[in-house]
Amino acid sequence: MTLESIDRHHQEMLNNGDAWRRKPALRAIYKTFHQAIARHLAPLPLPTVELGSGVADIQQVIPGCIRTDIFPNPWIDQVENAYALSFDSGSLANLVLFDVFHHLRYPGTALQEFDRALAPGGRVILFEPCVSLLGRLVYGVLHPEPLALHQPIQWHAPPTWNPAQIDYYAAQGNASRLFLNANRAPNLAGFRVVATQRYAAIAYVASGGYSKPQLYPTAWLPLMTAIDRLCDHLPQLFATRLLVVLEKPA
Template structure:
Protein backbone atom coordinates (compact mmCIF):
# COMPACT_ATOMS: atom_id res chain seq x y z
CA UNK A 1 0.00 0.00 0.00
CA UNK A 2 1.36 3.42 -0.96
CA UNK A 3 1.57 5.75 2.04
CA UNK A 4 1.87 9.41 1.04
CA UNK A 5 3.82 11.98 3.07
CA UNK A 6 0.55 13.77 3.78
CA UNK A 7 -2.82 12.12 4.41
CA UNK A 8 -5.82 13.71 6.14
CA UNK A 9 -9.20 11.93 6.09
CA UNK A 10 -12.35 13.96 6.62
CA UNK A 11 -14.54 13.45 9.69
CA UNK A 12 -17.16 11.92 7.39
CA UNK A 13 -14.69 9.24 6.24
CA UNK A 14 -13.94 8.10 9.80
CA UNK A 15 -14.88 4.43 10.21
CA UNK A 16 -15.07 4.70 14.00
CA UNK A 17 -18.31 5.67 15.70
CA UNK A 18 -18.43 8.22 18.55
CA UNK A 19 -15.39 10.20 17.41
CA UNK A 20 -14.43 12.74 20.09
CA UNK A 21 -17.07 11.55 22.60
CA UNK A 22 -14.80 11.57 25.66
CA UNK A 23 -17.74 11.46 28.06
CA UNK A 24 -18.95 8.18 26.59
CA UNK A 25 -15.40 6.81 26.64
CA UNK A 26 -14.96 7.73 30.30
CA UNK A 27 -18.30 6.21 31.31
CA UNK A 28 -17.54 3.00 29.41
CA UNK A 29 -14.12 2.57 31.02
CA UNK A 30 -15.21 3.30 34.60
CA UNK A 31 -18.22 1.00 34.29
CA UNK A 32 -16.56 -1.98 32.60
CA UNK A 33 -12.80 -1.58 33.33
CA UNK A 34 -11.93 -3.63 30.20
CA UNK A 35 -8.68 -5.49 30.90
CA UNK A 36 -6.98 -4.76 27.58
CA UNK A 37 -7.63 -1.04 27.80
CA UNK A 38 -6.73 -0.80 31.48
CA UNK A 39 -3.43 -2.57 30.76
CA UNK A 40 -2.67 -0.02 28.02
CA UNK A 41 -3.57 2.97 30.20
CA UNK A 42 -1.42 1.68 33.06
CA UNK A 43 1.51 1.56 30.66
CA UNK A 44 0.79 5.06 29.37
CA UNK A 45 0.45 6.75 32.75
CA UNK A 46 2.03 4.86 35.63
CA UNK A 47 5.62 5.49 34.49
CA UNK A 48 4.95 9.19 35.14
CA UNK A 49 4.59 8.62 38.90
CA UNK A 50 8.36 8.17 39.21
CA UNK A 51 8.87 11.79 38.05
CA UNK A 52 6.34 13.42 40.40
CA UNK A 53 7.26 14.36 43.96
CA UNK A 54 4.95 15.08 46.95
CA UNK A 55 3.88 18.69 47.19
CA UNK A 56 4.54 19.51 43.55
CA UNK A 57 2.01 21.39 41.41
CA UNK A 58 1.00 18.99 38.62
CA UNK A 59 -1.27 19.94 35.70
CA UNK A 60 -2.51 17.88 32.77
CA UNK A 61 -3.47 19.82 29.65
CA UNK A 62 -5.93 18.36 27.16
CA UNK A 63 -7.15 15.85 29.75
CA UNK A 64 -10.00 14.59 27.57
CA UNK A 65 -11.76 11.74 29.36
CA UNK A 66 -9.78 12.45 32.56
CA UNK A 67 -8.68 8.83 33.05
CA UNK A 68 -5.16 9.89 34.00
CA UNK A 69 -6.33 10.36 37.61
CA UNK A 70 -7.01 6.63 37.78
CA UNK A 71 -3.26 5.99 37.35
CA UNK A 72 -1.32 9.11 38.39
CA UNK A 73 -1.38 9.22 42.18
CA UNK A 74 -0.88 12.77 43.43
CA UNK A 75 -2.87 15.00 45.78
CA UNK A 76 -2.20 18.20 43.83
CA UNK A 77 -2.95 16.96 40.30
CA UNK A 78 -5.31 19.19 38.33
CA UNK A 79 -6.96 18.30 35.04
CA UNK A 80 -7.51 20.96 32.40
CA UNK A 81 -9.21 20.85 29.03
CA UNK A 82 -10.31 23.36 26.44
CA UNK A 83 -13.92 22.24 26.98
CA UNK A 84 -15.70 22.27 30.37
CA UNK A 85 -16.51 18.80 31.69
CA UNK A 86 -17.63 17.54 35.14
CA UNK A 87 -14.28 15.86 35.85
CA UNK A 88 -12.13 18.76 34.62
CA UNK A 89 -10.74 21.09 37.30
CA UNK A 90 -9.95 24.06 35.06
CA UNK A 91 -10.90 25.11 31.54
CA UNK A 92 -7.66 26.00 29.77
CA UNK A 93 -6.34 26.26 26.22
CA UNK A 94 -2.91 24.61 26.11
CA UNK A 95 -1.86 27.13 23.45
CA UNK A 96 -2.62 29.98 25.87
CA UNK A 97 -2.44 28.58 29.43
CA UNK A 98 -3.99 30.80 32.13
CA UNK A 99 -1.59 29.69 34.87
CA UNK A 100 0.94 32.19 36.18
CA UNK A 101 4.49 32.02 34.86
CA UNK A 102 6.63 29.64 36.93
CA UNK A 103 3.60 28.15 38.71
CA UNK A 104 3.73 24.53 37.44
CA UNK A 105 6.22 21.90 38.58
CA UNK A 106 5.07 19.10 36.26
CA UNK A 107 2.99 19.42 33.08
CA UNK A 108 1.39 16.23 31.70
CA UNK A 109 0.31 15.65 28.10
CA UNK A 110 -1.18 12.41 26.88
CA UNK A 111 -1.97 12.04 23.19
CA UNK A 112 -2.65 15.73 22.69
CA UNK A 113 0.61 16.98 21.13
CA UNK A 114 -0.50 15.66 17.74
CA UNK A 115 -3.56 17.93 17.92
CA UNK A 116 -1.56 21.16 18.31
CA UNK A 117 -1.92 23.88 15.66
CA UNK A 118 1.62 25.19 16.32
CA UNK A 119 4.00 22.93 18.32
CA UNK A 120 6.91 25.33 18.84
CA UNK A 121 4.68 28.13 20.17
CA UNK A 122 3.05 25.60 22.45
CA UNK A 123 6.37 24.53 23.98
CA UNK A 124 7.53 28.11 24.36
CA UNK A 125 4.32 28.93 26.24
CA UNK A 126 4.44 25.88 28.50
CA UNK A 127 8.11 26.53 29.23
CA UNK A 128 7.18 29.94 30.68
CA UNK A 129 4.56 28.36 32.94
CA UNK A 130 7.04 25.82 34.37
CA UNK A 131 9.02 26.51 37.50
CA UNK A 132 12.83 26.37 37.08
CA UNK A 133 13.79 22.70 36.75
CA UNK A 134 10.15 21.79 35.99
CA UNK A 135 9.21 18.75 33.93
CA UNK A 136 7.04 18.02 30.92
CA UNK A 137 5.81 14.40 30.76
CA UNK A 138 4.47 13.28 27.39
CA UNK A 139 2.91 10.07 26.13
CA UNK A 140 2.27 10.20 22.41
CA UNK A 141 1.81 8.39 19.13
CA UNK A 142 4.71 7.50 16.88
CA UNK A 143 3.80 7.16 13.21
CA UNK A 144 5.58 3.92 12.43
CA UNK A 145 4.61 2.01 9.28
CA UNK A 146 1.98 -0.15 11.02
CA UNK A 147 0.31 2.81 12.69
CA UNK A 148 0.03 4.64 9.38
CA UNK A 149 -1.49 1.51 7.85
CA UNK A 150 -4.03 1.37 10.68
CA UNK A 151 -4.86 5.06 10.38
CA UNK A 152 -5.30 4.74 6.63
CA UNK A 153 -7.51 1.67 7.02
CA UNK A 154 -9.77 3.21 9.68
CA UNK A 155 -9.58 6.78 8.34
CA UNK A 156 -9.56 8.04 11.91
CA UNK A 157 -6.70 10.54 11.93
CA UNK A 158 -4.03 11.61 9.47
CA UNK A 159 -0.45 12.80 9.22
CA UNK A 160 1.79 15.20 7.37
CA UNK A 161 5.57 15.14 7.20
CA UNK A 162 5.46 18.22 4.95
CA UNK A 163 5.45 20.76 7.80
CA UNK A 164 8.26 22.32 9.81
CA UNK A 165 7.03 21.76 13.37
CA UNK A 166 9.70 24.19 14.66
CA UNK A 167 8.42 27.08 12.53
CA UNK A 168 6.52 29.57 14.76
CA UNK A 169 4.28 30.46 11.81
CA UNK A 170 3.42 26.93 10.68
CA UNK A 171 -0.15 25.63 10.80
CA UNK A 172 0.20 21.94 11.63
CA UNK A 173 -3.50 21.41 12.44
CA UNK A 174 -6.75 23.30 12.00
CA UNK A 175 -6.81 25.71 15.00
CA UNK A 176 -10.62 25.85 14.82
CA UNK A 177 -10.99 22.10 15.37
CA UNK A 178 -9.65 20.64 18.67
CA UNK A 179 -9.88 17.15 17.12
CA UNK A 180 -7.82 18.02 14.05
CA UNK A 181 -4.90 15.57 14.14
CA UNK A 182 -1.48 15.46 12.53
CA UNK A 183 -0.09 12.25 14.00
CA UNK A 184 3.38 12.89 12.56
CA UNK A 185 4.01 15.82 14.94
CA UNK A 186 5.58 13.81 17.82
CA UNK A 187 7.93 11.99 15.45
CA UNK A 188 8.91 15.23 13.72
CA UNK A 189 9.61 16.85 17.09
CA UNK A 190 11.59 14.11 18.79
CA UNK A 191 13.24 11.87 16.20
CA UNK A 192 16.26 14.22 16.06
CA UNK A 193 17.14 15.21 19.63
CA UNK A 194 19.93 17.54 18.53
CA UNK A 195 17.48 19.47 16.35
CA UNK A 196 15.00 19.74 19.20
CA UNK A 197 17.68 21.12 21.54
CA UNK A 198 18.81 23.60 18.89
CA UNK A 199 15.29 24.89 18.24
CA UNK A 200 14.12 24.85 21.90
CA UNK A 201 17.32 25.39 23.91
CA UNK A 202 15.54 25.97 27.23
CA UNK A 203 14.33 22.34 27.35
CA UNK A 204 16.47 19.22 27.84
CA UNK A 205 15.31 15.78 26.72
CA UNK A 206 15.77 13.34 29.61
CA UNK A 207 13.78 10.45 28.17
CA UNK A 208 12.76 9.63 24.61
CA UNK A 209 11.56 6.04 24.52
CA UNK A 210 9.73 4.25 21.73
CA UNK A 211 7.11 1.70 22.81
CA UNK A 212 3.69 0.12 22.15
CA UNK A 213 2.45 -1.91 19.24
CA UNK A 214 0.03 -4.80 19.56
CA UNK A 215 -0.86 -3.92 23.15
CA UNK A 216 -2.32 -0.74 21.63
CA UNK A 217 -4.12 -2.56 18.83
CA UNK A 218 -5.80 -5.11 21.13
CA UNK A 219 -6.96 -2.38 23.54
CA UNK A 220 -9.85 -1.43 21.28
CA UNK A 221 -8.97 2.26 21.61
CA UNK A 222 -9.37 4.88 24.33
CA UNK A 223 -11.91 7.37 22.98
CA UNK A 224 -13.18 5.26 20.11
CA UNK A 225 -13.82 1.60 20.88
CA UNK A 226 -13.26 -1.08 18.27
CA UNK A 227 -14.42 -4.62 18.95
CA UNK A 228 -11.75 -6.70 20.66
CA UNK A 229 -11.39 -9.93 22.63
CA UNK A 230 -10.68 -9.45 26.33
CA UNK A 231 -7.43 -11.18 27.24
CA UNK A 232 -6.12 -12.44 30.58
CA UNK A 233 -3.29 -10.56 32.26
CA UNK A 234 -0.66 -13.15 31.37
CA UNK A 235 -1.54 -12.86 27.67
CA UNK A 236 -1.32 -9.06 27.80
CA UNK A 237 2.08 -9.31 29.47
CA UNK A 238 3.23 -11.70 26.76
CA UNK A 239 2.07 -9.27 24.06
CA UNK A 240 3.84 -6.45 25.88
CA UNK A 241 7.08 -8.47 25.97
CA UNK A 242 6.75 -9.20 22.25
CA UNK A 243 6.15 -5.50 21.61
CA UNK A 244 9.38 -4.57 23.39
CA UNK A 245 11.29 -7.04 21.23
CA UNK A 246 9.69 -5.88 17.97
CA UNK A 247 10.09 -2.18 18.79
CA UNK A 248 13.74 -2.77 19.64
CA UNK A 249 14.38 -4.66 16.40
CA UNK A 250 12.38 -2.58 13.91
CA UNK A 251 11.12 0.67 15.46
CA UNK A 252 10.23 2.22 12.09
CA UNK A 253 7.75 -0.62 11.54
CA UNK A 254 6.41 -1.42 15.02
CA UNK A 255 6.84 1.55 17.43
CA UNK A 256 3.38 3.10 17.77
CA UNK A 257 4.07 5.02 20.99
CA UNK A 258 6.64 7.35 22.47
CA UNK A 259 7.32 8.42 26.09
CA UNK A 260 9.14 11.74 26.55
CA UNK A 261 10.46 13.67 29.55
CA UNK A 262 11.58 17.27 29.08
CA UNK A 263 13.17 19.40 31.78
CA UNK A 264 13.32 23.18 31.95
CA UNK A 265 16.72 24.57 32.85
CA UNK A 266 17.12 25.24 36.59
CA UNK A 267 18.36 28.76 35.96
CA UNK A 268 15.65 29.70 33.47
Protein backbone atom coordinates in the same frame (compact mmCIF):
# COMPACT_ATOMS: atom_id res chain seq x y z
CA MET B 1 -13.61 27.84 19.18
CA THR B 2 -16.31 26.94 16.67
CA LEU B 3 -19.60 25.27 17.50
CA GLU B 4 -18.55 22.39 15.25
CA SER B 5 -15.39 21.84 17.33
CA ILE B 6 -17.39 21.89 20.55
CA ASP B 7 -19.90 19.37 19.21
CA ARG B 8 -17.09 17.12 17.92
CA HIS B 9 -15.34 17.16 21.30
CA HIS B 10 -18.55 16.52 23.23
CA GLN B 11 -19.51 13.52 21.10
CA GLU B 12 -15.99 12.12 21.26
CA MET B 13 -15.96 12.32 25.06
CA LEU B 14 -19.33 10.56 25.29
CA ASN B 15 -18.08 7.74 23.06
CA ASN B 16 -14.77 7.50 24.91
CA GLY B 17 -16.48 7.37 28.28
CA ASP B 18 -18.60 4.45 27.16
CA ALA B 19 -15.54 2.55 25.89
CA TRP B 20 -13.64 3.29 29.10
CA ARG B 21 -16.40 1.79 31.25
CA ARG B 22 -16.81 -1.42 29.24
CA LYS B 23 -13.14 -2.22 28.48
CA PRO B 24 -11.11 -3.34 31.51
CA ALA B 25 -8.12 -4.09 29.25
CA LEU B 26 -8.09 -0.49 28.05
CA ARG B 27 -8.09 0.77 31.64
CA ALA B 28 -5.21 -1.57 32.56
CA ILE B 29 -3.16 -0.49 29.54
CA TYR B 30 -3.64 3.18 30.30
CA LYS B 31 -2.45 2.53 33.84
CA THR B 32 0.85 1.23 32.44
CA PHE B 33 1.11 4.31 30.20
CA HIS B 34 0.54 6.60 33.18
CA GLN B 35 3.12 4.67 35.20
CA ALA B 36 5.67 5.25 32.42
CA ILE B 37 4.89 8.97 32.58
CA ALA B 38 5.12 9.01 36.38
CA ARG B 39 8.64 7.61 36.29
CA HIS B 40 9.82 10.77 34.51
CA LEU B 41 8.15 13.43 36.65
CA ALA B 42 10.37 16.18 38.00
CA PRO B 43 10.52 15.71 41.81
CA LEU B 44 9.66 19.32 42.64
CA PRO B 45 7.28 20.28 45.50
CA LEU B 46 4.88 21.95 43.05
CA PRO B 47 1.75 20.84 41.19
CA THR B 48 1.66 18.54 38.19
CA VAL B 49 -0.92 19.43 35.54
CA GLU B 50 -2.33 17.32 32.74
CA LEU B 51 -3.45 19.29 29.70
CA GLY B 52 -6.23 17.94 27.53
CA SER B 53 -7.35 15.30 30.00
CA GLY B 54 -9.53 12.68 28.38
CA VAL B 55 -11.60 10.16 30.29
CA ALA B 56 -8.56 8.12 31.40
CA ASP B 57 -7.95 8.96 35.06
CA ILE B 58 -4.27 9.80 35.51
CA GLN B 59 -4.93 10.58 39.18
CA GLN B 60 -5.10 6.85 39.88
CA VAL B 61 -1.34 6.77 39.27
CA ILE B 62 -0.34 10.41 39.93
CA PRO B 63 -2.44 11.53 42.91
CA GLY B 64 -3.11 15.24 42.99
CA CYS B 65 -2.43 15.73 39.29
CA ILE B 66 -4.63 18.60 38.13
CA ARG B 67 -6.76 17.42 35.20
CA THR B 68 -7.67 20.08 32.65
CA ASP B 69 -9.23 20.52 29.23
CA ILE B 70 -10.31 23.33 26.96
CA PHE B 71 -13.92 22.30 27.60
CA PRO B 72 -15.63 21.75 30.95
CA ASN B 73 -16.30 18.10 31.77
CA PRO B 74 -17.41 16.44 35.02
CA TRP B 75 -14.08 14.65 35.49
CA ILE B 76 -11.71 17.60 35.03
CA ASP B 77 -10.57 20.03 37.71
CA GLN B 78 -10.44 23.20 35.62
CA VAL B 79 -10.56 24.57 32.10
CA GLU B 80 -7.19 25.48 30.57
CA ASN B 81 -5.92 26.65 27.19
CA ALA B 82 -2.42 25.32 26.45
CA TYR B 83 -1.46 28.61 24.83
CA ALA B 84 -2.64 30.78 27.74
CA LEU B 85 -2.40 28.93 31.04
CA SER B 86 -3.97 30.43 34.16
CA PHE B 87 -1.08 29.32 36.40
CA ASP B 88 1.45 31.81 37.78
CA SER B 89 4.92 31.96 36.27
CA GLY B 90 7.26 29.33 37.70
CA SER B 91 4.47 27.67 39.69
CA LEU B 92 4.37 24.15 38.18
CA ALA B 93 6.60 21.09 38.41
CA ASN B 94 5.27 19.14 35.42
CA LEU B 95 2.97 19.46 32.44
CA VAL B 96 1.68 16.17 31.02
CA LEU B 97 0.27 16.05 27.48
CA PHE B 98 -1.23 12.68 26.57
CA ASP B 99 -2.22 12.65 22.87
CA VAL B 100 -2.33 16.44 22.95
CA PHE B 101 0.92 17.58 21.34
CA HIS B 102 -0.21 16.50 17.86
CA HIS B 103 -3.27 18.73 18.26
CA LEU B 104 -1.14 21.85 18.82
CA ARG B 105 -1.13 23.82 15.57
CA TYR B 106 1.67 26.06 16.93
CA PRO B 107 3.83 23.85 19.18
CA GLY B 108 6.61 26.42 19.60
CA THR B 109 4.14 29.01 20.88
CA ALA B 110 2.75 26.46 23.35
CA LEU B 111 6.25 25.58 24.58
CA GLN B 112 6.94 29.25 25.28
CA GLU B 113 3.88 29.27 27.53
CA PHE B 114 4.95 26.02 29.20
CA ASP B 115 8.36 27.56 29.87
CA ARG B 116 6.66 30.49 31.58
CA ALA B 117 4.50 28.33 33.84
CA LEU B 118 7.13 25.76 34.84
CA ALA B 119 9.64 26.22 37.62
CA PRO B 120 13.35 25.74 36.84
CA GLY B 121 13.92 22.00 36.51
CA GLY B 122 10.27 21.46 35.59
CA ARG B 123 9.31 19.05 32.84
CA VAL B 124 6.96 18.68 29.89
CA ILE B 125 6.08 15.02 29.30
CA LEU B 126 4.54 14.08 25.97
CA PHE B 127 2.91 10.74 25.17
CA GLU B 128 2.22 10.53 21.44
CA PRO B 129 1.67 8.30 18.43
CA CYS B 130 4.94 6.89 17.08
CA VAL B 131 5.69 6.51 13.38
CA SER B 132 7.31 3.12 12.79
CA LEU B 133 6.41 0.61 10.10
CA LEU B 134 3.50 -0.59 12.24
CA GLY B 135 2.76 2.97 13.36
CA ARG B 136 2.29 4.07 9.76
CA LEU B 137 -0.30 1.34 9.30
CA VAL B 138 -2.11 1.99 12.58
CA TYR B 139 -2.22 5.77 12.35
CA GLY B 140 -2.01 6.24 8.60
CA VAL B 141 -4.62 3.69 7.52
CA LEU B 142 -6.71 2.72 10.54
CA HIS B 143 -7.05 6.10 12.27
CA PRO B 144 -9.20 9.02 11.09
CA GLU B 145 -6.68 11.74 12.03
CA PRO B 146 -3.92 12.48 9.50
CA LEU B 147 -0.26 11.62 10.01
CA ALA B 148 0.63 14.75 7.98
CA LEU B 149 4.21 13.58 7.57
CA HIS B 150 4.85 15.85 4.61
CA GLN B 151 2.93 18.90 5.79
CA PRO B 152 4.96 21.84 7.13
CA ILE B 153 4.83 22.40 10.88
CA GLN B 154 4.14 26.03 11.73
CA TRP B 155 6.23 26.38 14.87
CA HIS B 156 5.01 29.82 16.00
CA ALA B 157 1.61 31.46 15.77
CA PRO B 158 1.26 34.60 13.62
CA PRO B 159 1.79 37.86 15.56
CA THR B 160 -1.91 38.80 15.38
CA TRP B 161 -3.15 35.38 16.50
CA ASN B 162 -5.30 35.18 19.64
CA PRO B 163 -5.11 32.01 21.81
CA ALA B 164 -8.90 32.10 22.06
CA GLN B 165 -8.99 31.39 18.32
CA ILE B 166 -7.81 27.77 18.63
CA ASP B 167 -9.46 25.43 16.16
CA TYR B 168 -9.30 21.72 15.42
CA TYR B 169 -5.90 20.53 14.21
CA ALA B 170 -4.30 17.08 14.07
CA ALA B 171 -0.96 15.83 12.75
CA GLN B 172 -0.18 12.53 14.44
CA GLY B 173 3.33 12.31 13.06
CA ASN B 174 4.57 15.59 14.51
CA ALA B 175 6.27 14.22 17.64
CA SER B 176 8.12 11.53 15.68
CA ARG B 177 9.21 14.06 13.06
CA LEU B 178 10.47 16.53 15.64
CA PHE B 179 12.01 14.34 18.35
CA LEU B 180 13.25 11.22 16.55
CA ASN B 181 15.22 13.07 13.89
CA ALA B 182 18.06 15.22 15.21
CA ASN B 183 18.23 17.13 11.94
CA ARG B 184 14.67 18.37 12.39
CA ALA B 185 14.77 19.34 16.05
CA PRO B 186 13.59 22.96 16.35
CA ASN B 187 14.42 25.59 18.91
CA LEU B 188 12.61 24.19 21.95
CA ALA B 189 12.16 27.51 23.78
CA GLY B 190 15.04 26.64 26.11
CA PHE B 191 13.92 23.10 26.89
CA ARG B 192 16.26 20.18 26.44
CA VAL B 193 15.24 16.65 25.53
CA VAL B 194 16.20 14.42 28.45
CA ALA B 195 14.49 11.20 27.33
CA THR B 196 12.70 9.57 24.43
CA GLN B 197 11.21 6.11 24.73
CA ARG B 198 9.34 4.11 22.09
CA TYR B 199 6.80 1.43 22.97
CA ALA B 200 5.27 -1.24 20.75
CA ALA B 201 1.96 -1.01 22.66
CA ILE B 202 0.42 -3.69 20.45
CA ALA B 203 -1.83 -4.62 23.37
CA TYR B 204 -3.28 -1.12 23.13
CA VAL B 205 -3.65 -1.20 19.35
CA ALA B 206 -5.36 -4.60 19.46
CA SER B 207 -7.62 -3.43 22.29
CA GLY B 208 -9.28 -1.20 19.73
CA GLY B 209 -8.67 1.85 21.86
CA TYR B 210 -11.77 3.94 22.35
CA SER B 211 -13.33 3.53 18.92
CA LYS B 212 -12.64 0.01 17.59
CA PRO B 213 -13.56 -3.53 18.73
CA GLN B 214 -11.14 -5.35 21.02
CA LEU B 215 -9.35 -8.11 19.09
CA TYR B 216 -8.40 -10.38 21.99
CA PRO B 217 -10.05 -11.62 25.20
CA THR B 218 -9.18 -9.54 28.25
CA ALA B 219 -7.72 -12.68 29.85
CA TRP B 220 -4.99 -12.58 27.18
CA LEU B 221 -3.67 -9.22 28.33
CA PRO B 222 -0.61 -10.72 30.12
CA LEU B 223 0.30 -12.54 26.90
CA MET B 224 -0.14 -9.35 24.86
CA THR B 225 2.05 -7.51 27.36
CA ALA B 226 4.78 -10.13 26.96
CA ILE B 227 4.60 -9.74 23.19
CA ASP B 228 4.97 -5.98 23.64
CA ARG B 229 8.13 -6.44 25.69
CA LEU B 230 9.66 -8.47 22.86
CA CYS B 231 8.58 -6.05 20.15
CA ASP B 232 9.93 -3.08 22.14
CA HIS B 233 13.41 -4.26 21.06
CA LEU B 234 12.57 -3.42 17.42
CA PRO B 235 11.07 0.06 17.67
CA GLN B 236 11.68 0.94 14.00
CA LEU B 237 9.29 -1.87 13.10
CA PHE B 238 6.79 -2.04 15.94
CA ALA B 239 6.68 1.16 18.01
CA THR B 240 3.25 2.78 18.07
CA ARG B 241 3.79 5.03 21.10
CA LEU B 242 6.43 7.63 21.87
CA LEU B 243 7.24 9.21 25.23
CA VAL B 244 9.26 12.46 25.16
CA VAL B 245 10.57 14.28 28.24
CA LEU B 246 11.56 17.93 27.96
CA GLU B 247 13.21 19.72 30.87
CA LYS B 248 13.51 23.41 31.66
CA PRO B 249 17.05 24.27 32.78
CA ALA B 250 17.43 24.62 36.53
